[in-house]
Each structure stands twice: as structure tokens, then as C-alpha cells.
Amino acid sequence: MSGVLPGLAFSDEPIAFTPTxxxxxxxxxxxxxxxxxxxxxxxxxxxxxxxxxxxxxxxxxxxxxxxxxxxxxxxxxxxxxxxxxxxxxxxxxxxxxxxxxxxxRPSVWSMYQSELVKSYQALESDPSLQLTYSQAVSGATGIDCFDHWVTELIRTGYLHNYARMWMASIWVFTLRLPWELGADFFLRHLLDGDPASNTLSWRWVAGLHTKGKTYLARAENIEKYTNGRFSPTGLARVADPLTETADHPRRPIAPCNAPPSGPYLLLLTEEDLSSADIMPHEPAGVLGLLATHGRSPQPIGEAAQRFTKDALRGILASTDVQPQSADDWSVPILAAAQRIGVRTVATAYPPIGPVRARLDRAESKLAEAGVLLHRVIRNHDSIAxxxxxxxxxxxxxxxxxxxxxxxxxx
Ligand SMILES: Cc1cc2nc3c(=O)[nH]c(=O)nc-3n(C[C@H](O)[C@H](O)[C@H](O)COP(=O)(O)OP(=O)(O)OC[C@H]3O[C@@H](n4cnc5c(N)ncnc54)[C@H](O)[C@@H]3O)c2cc1C
Known part of the structure; x- marks a missing residue:
């Protein structure tokens, strides 16, 4: 490695992302x-x-x-x-x-999801696009930094913010691949894979978030800020913004509920594993549900799946409850509520994403069965x-x- 910055003492220690x-x-x-x-x-x-x-x-x-x-x-x-x-x-x-x-602006997420399905379909009918995509996701593009980060992402589940920006920019402007496929690749492998930060960051790079303003990855910049580890060639020299016809109308923030006052089932999800802290008293029972597979229509990377599952398992460790996955969340929620004899379920307010989608779908079935769902928002979110x-x-x-x-x- 060349040109280590003066004055910085580094300890050569990869981070163990232990999910506790x-x-x-x-x-x-x-x-x-x-x-x-x-x-x-x-x-x-x-x-x-x-x-x-x-x-x-x-x-x-x-x-x-x-x-x-x-x-x-x-x-x-x-x-x-x-x-x-x-x-x-x-x-x-x-x-x-x-x-x-x-x-x-929830339509940004729903439109991303539908465009993603179309982009996967387009791969099947376009061999040249398929080849470029396969090279990108297997780290075989010939662009040194990009190929390195693909391997690092799959192996560790983490990338530096700039590596994410450079990769997204190369994906969109050099490889000319649909941004949705790149966002999906990230979401499947990042330990921090998050519908909001990921989708909106990809859109920001592509010029869809701040309309008309793109992020161009430049070789000199990559060389400098990777401390000379990479010297990529063949990068796009211009980044014309992508455009879309959709105009994502602003919606009010969905309603949340007061914390439960009587006995309740605490529903823990990957969106907020500390949600017991925002409840007013101990729950009568706990349920842990995972929606990690809902981040993508494709299989989720092993490291990302393991991080989320083990994190939830760890939080549930003092109980006899194991994390579960289900497409229809009303089934495990009603079963758990019935088992402990409560009619109230409380969970941290789920932001837009797969957990929210499952809860939205389950809520009417819960109501039909006389079970009330409380979505309790953190002060941090409600204020900011x-x-x-x-x-x-x-x-x-x-x-x-x-x-x-x-x-x-x-
Ligand atoms: C294309 C692209 C995709 C991304 N996808 C995700 C994603 O799926 N999930 C995700 O959590 N972040 C995502 N980010 C944002 C950012 O890259 C990471 O949050 C950050 O790199 C995490 O590393 P860190 O904890 O060392 O950050 P630090 O630099 O140490 O920052 C501290 C904390 O601030 C927050 N933060 C920092 N930068 C950002 C940012 N740009 N956006 C949002 N939060 C930020 C994070 O919680 C982070 O842990 C993406 C960025 C880009 C450009």
C-alpha cells in the first residue's frame, strides 16, 4: 500500500460486525x-x-x-x-x-420495487445487458476499484460511504446499468441495507433525488481518497442526470399510536430492536418477526441475513421465543396474542419498507379478530x-x- 497519510496511526483490524x-x-x-x-x-x-x-x-x-x-x-x-x-x-x-x-414520498419506494421487477425482466431479453450485469455483480468488469468493492461488499456486508457513491456512479454512468439493479444488489448484501438510505442515495447519485444534480466518480478522486490503492481507467467523463416522468407527491406521515396502557404483546422487528425501551411497561409476551427476505425479489446475501437474524435472536435470548419469518404476519401475531391472552400488540413505528408492508397487510385481519396494533414512534423521528x-x-x-x-x- 502506497502513500499512507502522515500523522495517522492505523491499527490493522478488520471490524467484526457482531450483531449484538x-x-x-x-x-x-x-x-x-x-x-x-x-x-x-x-x-x-x-x-x-x-x-x-x-x-x-x-x-x-x-x-x-x-x-x-x-x-x-x-x-x-x-x-x-x-x-x-x-x-x-x-x-x-x-x-x-x-x-x-x-x-x-412513499411512491419512491413502490415505484422502485415495480421498476426493479421490470429491470430483472429486461435482463432476460437482452443478452448484452445481461452480460454487463453479470460482470458487475461478479466483480469482473475490469475496473479495479469496482471489482474490489463487489468482493468486499459480498464478503463483509459493509462499504465506506465513498465506495458506495463511486460504485453507484460507475454502475449508472460507466456501465450504464439500470440504477434499480444496483440498488437491489446493495440492499441484498449490505448489513445496514435500508430501503430509505439505499434507494434515496442511489437516486441522489443518478440525479433523481436532487433533480438534475448527479455524482460523477472521477479516477483522480478515487486514487486520492483510496490512498493510491486504485487507479481506475475507462470511467465515464460525464454524468447526465437520469429522468423520470413520475412526480412523487408528498403525503402526510402515517398516523402513529400512543403506547399501550394495558397488557400487550411486544412485536420486535429488524426496524427497531430496542423498541422495548419506548414502551411504558413490561410486555405480557414477545414476538420477533423478520422481513429481511422482503428487501428484494432475489435471495438476500448470507452475511446480511445472518446479521439481522442473529441480532433479533440475541434480543430474544432471555425468552423462549425464536425469530420467525412469514409472509402473512397476521398468523404469528394472532397466535402469539392468543397464547398470552392479550388483545393489544405494540411495535415501534415501522418506516416504509418490507416490515411496514407486512404490518399494513396484517392490520385489518388483526382488527377483524379484535386485536389492536399500536405503532409507537420514537421522539427522535416524530420531531425530525x-x-x-x-x-x-x-x-x-x-x-x-x-x-x-x-x-x-x-
Ligand atoms: C449508493 C449508496 C447506498 C447506500 N445504502 C445505504 C444503506 O442501505 N443503508 C445505510 O444505512 N446507509 C446507506 N448509505 C449511506 C452511507 O453510505 C452509510 O450509512 C455509511 O457509509 C455507513 O458507514 P459508517 O457507519 O461508517 O458511517 P459514518 O461516516 O461513521 O457515519 C455515522 C452514521 O451516520 C449515518 N450516515 C452516515 N452517512 C450517511 C448517509 N450518506 N446516509 C445515511 N446515513 C448516513 C449512519 O447511520 C452512520 O452509521 C448509502 C450510501 C450510498 C452512496
């Missing part, structure tokens, strides 16, 4: 001291899987709320003033922004999401207000 809350908290504790100037000045560098010392790599834990955004912010702001850790705090709010935005109705800038300027509302400012 304890492991997430430990990583947060180790990285907290670096969330100030160090993060702001080095975060754009991708030093490789062995050297994740300049970014937190917390996303797999935060995405499933094994540790929450609020916990991360509390820890960071315990050792930094907001001004010192501003960059890091803003990054945490990008996740909030994307979730809040998709909540208010309304600001996620346009570009990120609007939410960014409100970060101090949001932090003050959450009582997180010293």
Missing part, C-alpha cells in the same frame, strides 16, 4: 473520541476493510436500532460540543432525513421527520432545534 447491542456500544465507545476533528478531516478516505479507523462503521447496528441514533448523539455530545462534532452529527441526521423523506420534506439542507439547519427538543444539548 454490546458490540455496537463497544464500537461507539471506541470511536466516540474520533467524532470531532479527526472524523471531519479524514472521513472521505476509504483506507480499506482492514482500516476502518476514520469512520464509525456503526451503520449495521444503528440501522436495526440495536443502538439508536439518540444513543449515538448522546455519547458523541458527551465528549464534544456540537460545533466540534458537527460533521459527524450531520451524517447521523442523513439517516433520519432519508427515512423521514421516504415516509412522506417533518423537516425531511425537501432537501437535506432544511433539516440540517434545524439540527440544533431538534437536539434541543430532545434535550440532548448541554
Amino acid at each position: 447491542r454490546a458490540a455496537g456500544l463497544q464500537r461507539l465507545e471506541r470511536f466516540a473520541a474520533r467524532t470531532g476533528r479527526h472524523y471531519a478531516s479524514t472521513r472521505n478516505y476509504d483506507f480499506g476493510a482492514e482500516r476502518r479507523t476514520n469512520v464509525s462503521a456503526l451503520s449495521p447496528w444503528i440501522r436495526h436500532r440495536l443502538i439508536t441514533e439518540e444513543e449515538v448523539l448522546i455519547r458523541v455530545l458527551a465528549s464534544h460540543r456540537l460545533g466540534q462534532a458537527e460533521k459527524f452529527v450531520q451524517e447521523v441526521f442523513w439517516r433520519t432525513y432519508f427515512k423521514g423523506f421516504l415516509e412522506q 421527520w417533518p423537516y425531511a420534506n425537501a432537501g437535506f439542507f432544511k433539516l440540517k439547519t434545524k439540527i440544533p432545534t431538534i437536539l434541543a427538543s430532545l434535550n440532548l444539548l448541554r
Whole structure:
């Protein structure tokens, strides 16, 4: 490896993405001291899987709320003033922004899903497209960095933010593949695979999120920010924005419910594995349901499946309950509610994605059986999401207000 940045001491340690809350908290504790100037000045560098010392790599834990955004912010702001850790705090709010935005433009997700099916169908009738796609997903394009990141993604389930941006840009503008296929490839393999952050980031790169503004991956930039590890050739030199005829109308954020007041069944899902904390009292029983396979019409990568399943299994470890998967969630929910004798089910408010889709489908059957579903929203989301109705800038300027509302400012 050439040209190691001066002044940075690296420990050559690949991150073990252990799917437990304890492991997430430990990583947060180790990285907290670096969330100030160090993060702001080095975060754009991708030093490789062995050297994740300049970014937190917390996303797999935060995405499933094994540790929450609020916990991360509390820890960071315990050792930094907001001004010192501003960059890091803003990054945490990008996740909030994307979730809040998709909540208010749900057709972005439904249209992505239908276009994805069409894109897979198009592969079957277009041998040249099929060849380019096969080369891309097997890391055989001949573009050194791209091929490396494909292998890294499949092996580790994690990529640096810039690697994601460069890959998405090369996918769309150099390989000229449909963006939906690339987004799906990511969603199947990322441990932090998330409908909002993933879909909207791909759209951002392609010029569909901030209309007309694209992200072009440049060889010199890749060489510099990978510290000379790659020197790609043949990259597109222009990135004309993709366009779409659909106009995604803004919808109000779907209603949420008050926390349950009497006995209830706690439904844990991969969207919020810490949701017991937002309930007012202990549940009468717990149920854990997985919707990981609903992230894609294709099989989900082994590492991503394992992370989510083991994370849920770990949270359920003190009970005799095992994680389950089902297409019709009303069946396991009604069975569990009946077994423990309750008519109320409480779960963390599910954002747009496969968990939400399953709960929406199940809810009327639950109601027919006299079982009420409470979707309990976190303060973090209910306070911040309304600001996620346009570009990120609007939410960014409100970060101090949001932090003050959450009582997180010293
Ligand atoms: C094409 C593309 C696809 C992506 N797909 C996903 C995805 O499926 N799931 C996902 O969680 N993130 C996704 N991201 C966003 C971002 O790349 C990751 O959240 C980030 O790289 C995680 O690494 P980290 O924890 O080391 O981040 P750090 O730089 O340490 O940031 C701290 C935390 O802030 C949040 N964060 C940072 N950058 C972003 C961002 N750009 N968008 C949203 N949240 C952010 C994450 O929770 C992260 O853990 C995608 C980005 C791109 C460009």
C-alpha cells in the first residue's frame, strides 16, 4: 500500500460486525473520541476493510436500532460540543432525513420495487445487458476499484460511504446499468441495507433525488481518497442526470399510536430492536418477526441475513421465543396474542419498507379478530421527520432545534 497519510496511526483490524447491542456500544465507545476533528478531516478516505479507523462503521447496528441514533448523539455530545462534532452529527441526521423523506414520498419506494421487477425482466431479453450485469455483480468488469468493492461488499456486508457513491456512479454512468439493479444488489448484501438510505442515495447519485444534480466518480478522486490503492481507467467523463416522468407527491406521515396502557404483546422487528425501551411497561409476551427476505425479489446475501437474524435472536435470548419469518404476519401475531391472552400488540413505528408492508397487510385481519396494533414512534423521528420534506439542507439547519427538543444539548 502506497502513500499512507502522515500523522495517522492505523491499527490493522478488520471490524467484526457482531450483531449484538454490546458490540455496537463497544464500537461507539471506541470511536466516540474520533467524532470531532479527526472524523471531519479524514472521513472521505476509504483506507480499506482492514482500516476502518476514520469512520464509525456503526451503520449495521444503528440501522436495526440495536443502538439508536439518540444513543449515538448522546455519547458523541458527551465528549464534544456540537460545533466540534458537527460533521459527524450531520451524517447521523442523513439517516433520519432519508427515512423521514421516504415516509412522506412513499411512491419512491413502490415505484422502485415495480421498476426493479421490470429491470430483472429486461435482463432476460437482452443478452448484452445481461452480460454487463453479470460482470458487475461478479466483480469482473475490469475496473479495479469496482471489482474490489463487489468482493468486499459480498464478503463483509459493509462499504465506506465513498465506495458506495463511486460504485453507484460507475454502475449508472460507466456501465450504464439500470440504477434499480444496483440498488437491489446493495440492499441484498449490505448489513445496514435500508430501503430509505439505499434507494434515496442511489437516486441522489443518478440525479433523481436532487433533480438534475448527479455524482460523477472521477479516477483522480478515487486514487486520492483510496490512498493510491486504485487507479481506475475507462470511467465515464460525464454524468447526465437520469429522468423520470413520475412526480412523487408528498403525503402526510402515517398516523402513529400512543403506547399501550394495558397488557400487550411486544412485536420486535429488524426496524427497531430496542423498541422495548419506548414502551411504558413490561410486555405480557414477545414476538420477533423478520422481513429481511422482503428487501428484494432475489435471495438476500448470507452475511446480511445472518446479521439481522442473529441480532433479533440475541434480543430474544432471555425468552423462549425464536425469530420467525412469514409472509402473512397476521398468523404469528394472532397466535402469539392468543397464547398470552392479550388483545393489544405494540411495535415501534415501522418506516416504509418490507416490515411496514407486512404490518399494513396484517392490520385489518388483526382488527377483524379484535386485536389492536399500536405503532409507537420514537421522539427522535416524530420531531425530525417533518423537516425531511425537501432537501437535506432544511433539516440540517434545524439540527440544533431538534437536539434541543430532545434535550440532548448541554
Ligand atoms: C449508493 C449508496 C447506498 C447506500 N445504502 C445505504 C444503506 O442501505 N443503508 C445505510 O444505512 N446507509 C446507506 N448509505 C449511506 C452511507 O453510505 C452509510 O450509512 C455509511 O457509509 C455507513 O458507514 P459508517 O457507519 O461508517 O458511517 P459514518 O461516516 O461513521 O457515519 C455515522 C452514521 O451516520 C449515518 N450516515 C452516515 N452517512 C450517511 C448517509 N450518506 N446516509 C445515511 N446515513 C448516513 C449512519 O447511520 C452512520 O452509521 C448509502 C450510501 C450510498 C452512496
